[in-house]
Amino acid sequence: MSFSSRSSLLALACATLITSVQAAPTLIARGSLPGDAADLSGLTGTLENGAPANLLGGLGSALAWAGGSTFLALPDRGPNAADWNAAVDNTTSWVPRFHTLSMALTPNPAGPLPYTLTPTLTATTLLWSRDELHYGPAVPAINTKRQHYFSGRSDNFGAGNSLDPLHARLDPEGLRVSRHGKSVYLSDEYGAYVYEFDCDSGKRKRAFAMPSSTFAAATLSATGAAEISGNTSGRVANKGMEGLAITPDGRFLIGFMQSPLLQDGGDGGRANRIVRIEIATGTVEQFAYDNFIPAMNKAYNSSEILAINSHEFLVLERDGKGLGDGTAAIVKQLWKVDLAGATDVSHLSGAAALLAVAPAKTLFLDLRAALNAAGLTDAQIPAKLEGLAFGEDVVIDGVSKHTLWVANDNDFLASVGGLDNPNQFFVFAFDDADLGGSVYTPQRFKQP
Template sequence: MKNATISTLALAAATFTTLAAVSPAQAAVTLIAKGSLPATSADLSGFTNTLESGVSANLLGGIGSGLAWAGGSTFLAMPDRGPNANAWNPAVDDTTTFIPRFHTLDLSLSPATSGSLPFDLSITLQKTTPLFSTDALNYGPAVPTANTRQKHYFTGRSDNFAAGSNSTDALNARLDPEGIRVSKSTNLVYITDEYGPYVYTFNRTTGKRVGMFTLPAKFTAANLSSQGAAEISGNTSGRVANKGMEGLAITPDGKTLVGFEQSPLIQDGGDGGNMNRIITIDVKTGATHEYAYDNHLAATNKNYNSSELLALNNHEFLVLERDGKGLGDGSKAVIKQIWKLSLAGATDISDLSGAANLQPFAVTKTLFLDIAATLMAAGFADTQIPAKLEGMAFGDDVVIDGVTKHTLYIANDNDFLANVGGLDNPNQIFVFAFDENDLGGSPFVNQVFKPAQ
């Protein structure tokens, strides 16, 4: 299914093929554009204060923890809990009262003026939307200076929770956003949280929290700590600290959210284990189902954490798996891969626990794209590939040499670090082109956005 704007974009893309040096169409996923934003610029939040670590509260920093398409050239990009690379207080893992937010970006493709890629990607920051609650939140000792009587902002600071609360207390102020998707009507956004695990609903225009999906108790961590290591050692079940709700997809019909933790639950093997859970949430009723996902890679005999999830249609999905190597880590990228899976006919494992019990019901997956190999084939060194590729979204179709191609946008989380080991570490977005041949017969149904009247 093509969006209403496709015909216009196709006309523009037809011009691209006459003006740009476009490679011949191939039955393979290819890199067609890349762009970047400096991490050192200011965002449009309007905040003027300085955070506890000495960093400006309006630092753009990172934008790639989550990436969502909102129709046309409009995308929403989201940083995580904020800067914590500057050592200032190990008792809170160097986190600050940085207010979580998402950015509205214009990502426009145009004929390439130089280089080997067919398109240039321009990135324009249009709006920054901070996230808040009208209900009073539990902050502990650190309350955001921007708070008002009607706006209680969430923050990334790890001690912003009530004493004795568990990880699914909706009034805890700490928020580490990782996944974002736009509702069918486009007036809402769904955001996942690693501290929770939560899936929150926010008003897209204002940033006000308007709802929350409650996950099954098995995901809850009972004992909280401002230090991730202490929180891990203090729990025997639930999500792993700093490895909570990570990826999020929304089916093209807008009826189902699909997400997962970054690592298996503690009782399923915890961080480093291989049996993750995919959870589906009915947007209307909140009803959930769970499915087993094996993140083991035979080629390296290692288990890799899952970073993002994207819906191909109402039952098939793409999963982004990666190591933590590459630009931003001072090392060489090895595993950055996207796998395709289907939940059609999969067994609901909601009543099962433990890796051995989940393993027989793991969904089948096939490799869709080796990102690292594709980028290196396009001229990137393995040290230039971002360590944390985390945001993933489809966009409008394009036409290359008369052939219609679908687009896939991938963004990196740079941890608010503009420079690592003497190397620039900007916010990067890569655009790939693919078609039905690359999907092995799976139907591709892109989301059609219909703004609320």
């Protein structure tokens, strides 16, 4: 089954050939939010490791545009960098949530950048289920008979494989807003799950069924290392569905695994998978993606995927080096891939089979080089750039340009090695010409 009826000539390009395209997006604004502030969840008390339950912490695991100057930002499973219990990978009973931000761009003729960016936290929404969830020893204290909150604790699961939607553990990594603005779609690493939540209340509305024979880990554990060693197929622990896109027409979700599945080579391999979910029916298709970067002679894990139009996407590939790691950034790149005419790999397994039909990809933006050009050293570039979103167009020198927003995940660490590590946001401007012939289609939101 093909992604679309594109010509056979285009299908011939679905090989491992990788080319590059000259792109010239430029940084036009920067902004930040401190991670040591309180969020707007209303939670009180402390977590098992002593961190406040309402710690804002990191919120750049995903960034989603919601129209105008409104964006949603996503923390992952909470503060787990402090050692308190290795038996649960230092995870806590942190309740997963997303934040609503107002991102005010103001023209700044005096420079050094054309705009100033002022992020403001306006709301925090906790995630819960009406269905009773499977917990371990850490049931959220705020649970009621009708509201069962998800948890970041790695031992909050019951019997069954990793795709059971009643497991309470959730490690959110991808987030997008529905076309009507009433729902948010979220992907995670534990399942890997794809869920729909009510945007206002945080109630789970739907769980999309992922192919169990392909993505499920049969043997679960509270530690990632044990879960990897205990399985021969399925998603790699802590390397699940890291990225999520929504097509501009709001019809499809595009999920991206952070690393190849165990049967496809596992962490560090080349043969990754992209899933395409039709929202109306839940139908799932799968496509291959080659993580390999020839210039580095290495495969890199993928952190995010963003829809340019209905069939072309930007993929964020990166290392884990830079600010927050105490080292210097080397690889932070955005690659463009076209799934039109790509082969459905739902019934294929193994790196060789997937790489044989992986679409070509082209370099859209070297983020490291662009940030260097704007004055940031490699040590100042966040190690974990993870959130991508398009936003409203802006006018620079009388010319209308599109905007691309990038956010970082700081692992809830305010400082590493003496370096400040806040939540940072970078806004780039680009033209249609920068897309190398692709047609950018912005997401349009229906008025409620």
